Amino acid sequence: MAGKKSPILTPLYGSDARFIHLAATVLDIEGGYSNHKSDNGGETQYGISLRFLKSEGKLIDLNQDGRADLDLDFDGDIDGADIRLLTKEAAKNLYYLCFWERLSLxxxxxxxxxxxxxxxxxxxxxxxxxxxxxxxxxxxxxxxxxxxxxxxxxxxxxxxxxxxxxxxxxxxxxxxxxxxxxxxxxxxxxxxxxxxxxxxxxxxxxxxxxx
Structure with a gap:
């Protein structure tokens, strides 16, 4: 939706130098968009699969407005279009929120x-x-x-x-x-x-x- 921006697109990890270094390394390994027929995760961008995005969409509501912040195109669901809109910054935020912070790595x-x-x-x-x-x-x-x-x-x-x-x-x-x-x-x-x-x-x- 024009004029709107999900908060997941804005850096959330501050100046955590160790995380920033590790996240950049993982991004290099994962690469960009893929939709391989043998990949059980479905469409994937920067290591974030559609299956994972849907599961986290039930949890991540940074605005606390009842709307999943991973619905990047604001159309009411999380699908391949949202994977394709996922930026490197959003992927790093998911690495940070879902793994680095959640597991206290x-x-x-x-x-x-x-x-x-x-x-x-x-x-x-x-x-x-x-x-x-x-x-x-x-x-x-x-x-x-x-x-x-x-x-x-x-x-x-x-x-x-x-x-x-x-x-x-x-x-x-x-x-x-x-x-x-x-x-x-x-x-x-x-x-x-x-x-x-x-x-x-x-x-x-x-x-x-x-x-």
Whole structure:
């Protein structure tokens, strides 16, 4: 609608330098608009799928006016037209609101924060945290972290225990990369049409924690 602008299009993350750097890295990986027939997320822009946009549209109302701020064309629904209107700034705002802030990723040790953000954007918050919990459990003789996708007190405490080890974070990053690769391969096995994406996914997994 002419003359209107959704608040999601205006930067919401202030001067958070760490987030800004990580978000730029993810944007470079994700690229722009795509609508691949094998992509179960449907139309996608900057890593934001139509399926995700619709789900978040039920939650994000920055104006508190009862209208989803992700209805970017103001036509009363969230559809492919809204994906195509999504800007880089709006995508970064969604990275920030839905993952960085919602999961309090800024409280995690450096490098694993970026790895979890990347995987949350790519595969969802629950999957990203479950991989983190499995990666942490690889340190224990008896794995005791519940793999439930909840980035709670026990998981956060374990991360800082691991950081206190001499090579704790590099080892954790290595574990996390392996967990991501396992997950990607499992997706391709379960749904053969996803194999077309597997090479890129594996390359992505092996770069996690580089920034």
């Amino acid at each position: 800024k409280t995690l040790p450096t490098f694993i924060d970026g790895a979890v953000l990347d995987q949350a954007i790519n595969g969802g918050a629950s999957a990203a945290v479950k991989m983190l919990q499995r990666a942490c459990n690889r340190f224990a003789i008896v794995p005791d972290l519940k793999v439930d996708g909840d980035l709670g007190f026990k998981t956060r405490s374990r991360l800082w225990e691991i950081k206190s080890f001499g090579n704790g974070i590099p080892k954790l990053i290595s574990n996390y990369r392996q967990e991501a690769e396992v997950r990607y391969n499992a997706i391709a096995r379960a749904d053969p049409k996803q194999v077309i994406f597997l090479d890129g996914w594996v390359k992505r997994a092996r770069r996690l924690g580089d920034v």
